[in-house]
Amino acid sequence: MSAAEWKKRCEAExxxxxxxxxxxxxxxSVYEAKPLGRNLLKNPAPLGLNKDAPPPEPERPDVPPRGPPRFQPDGDFTGWTTSTEVLPYDTSGIPEGVVICSLPQYSWFTLEQIVDLKAEGLWDKLLDGFQPEIVIEDWYEESQIHDNIYQLHVKLLGSDKSTVxxxxxxxxxxxxxxxxxNWKQxxxxxSGYGPGVRYVHFQHRxxxxxHNDFFPTLFTGSSVVVRPVKSSS
Structure with missing residues (x-):
C-alpha cells in the first residue's frame, strides 16, 4: 500500500x-501501532483480577499467621513504578489509661505509569489541534477497611514531562x-485541554x-484510552 492509502485507511477506520x-x-506505522481506541497502559490488571467477576472474598484463617507485617499485595507489577507508605498508628478516640493489645496499621500502595503519546503512535497536529478525548478508567474493590481507601491523580504533561x-x-x-x-468504577x-500534551501520568493509591493478617484493597481494569473524538472546550 502507498503512503496515501495507509493514510486513508487510518482516516476511515x-x-x-x-x-x-x-x-x-x-x-x-501509525496504523500498526493502533494508538486510538486501545488501552495505552501496560499491565492494567497486575493482580490478575477481572472486573467482570466479583472481587474475591478475603481468606480468614482460623489461626492468625505468624510473621512480620505486610504492607504490599502480591502481584506482577511489570510496567508500573510502585511505592509503599506505612501510616502511623491511629490512637485517636482511645481513652487515656486503656491498655492496647494491638491496633490495625494502614499503608498506601502507590502505582504509577507515564504514557508517551507520540511513542504510542499519535502525532503532533492531532494532539495540538484536534485534541482527541483522553479517557481514564479504573476499578477498585469496595473493601471497607477504612473510609478512604482509594485515590487517583492523572496529569496531562508537556514535552518536558514536568509542565502540567x-x-x-x-x-x-x-x-x-x-x-x-463490588467493584467501584x-x-x-x-477534553479541550489545549495544545502541547505529550504524556499522560497515571497514578493511583x-x-x-x-491487623494480625494482611487485607489489601484490590483493583483492576486501569486504562488510558485516546478516542478519535474531537475535544470540546
Missing part, C-alpha cells in the same frame, strides 16, 4: 474526518454502613490494612 493528517507522518497542562484528582469517601463488596474524560 478511526473516523478521523476533519482531523489534521499531514503527509509527513508515517501512516503505516491539565489534571484530575479523585479521592472518594466510602460509605461504611453499606457493604456490597472511577472515570474521567479529558490503594489503602491496605495489617
Amino acid at each position: 478511526w473516523g478521523l474526518h476533519g482531523a489534521p493528517m499531514p503527509d509527513g507522518v508515517d501512516w503505516k 497542562i491539565s489534571e484530575h484528582t479523585i479521592n472518594p469517601t466510602e460509605d461504611l454502613s453499606n457493604y456490597s463488596h 472511577v472515570s474521567h474524560v479529558f 490503594l489503602k491496605n490494612n495489617f
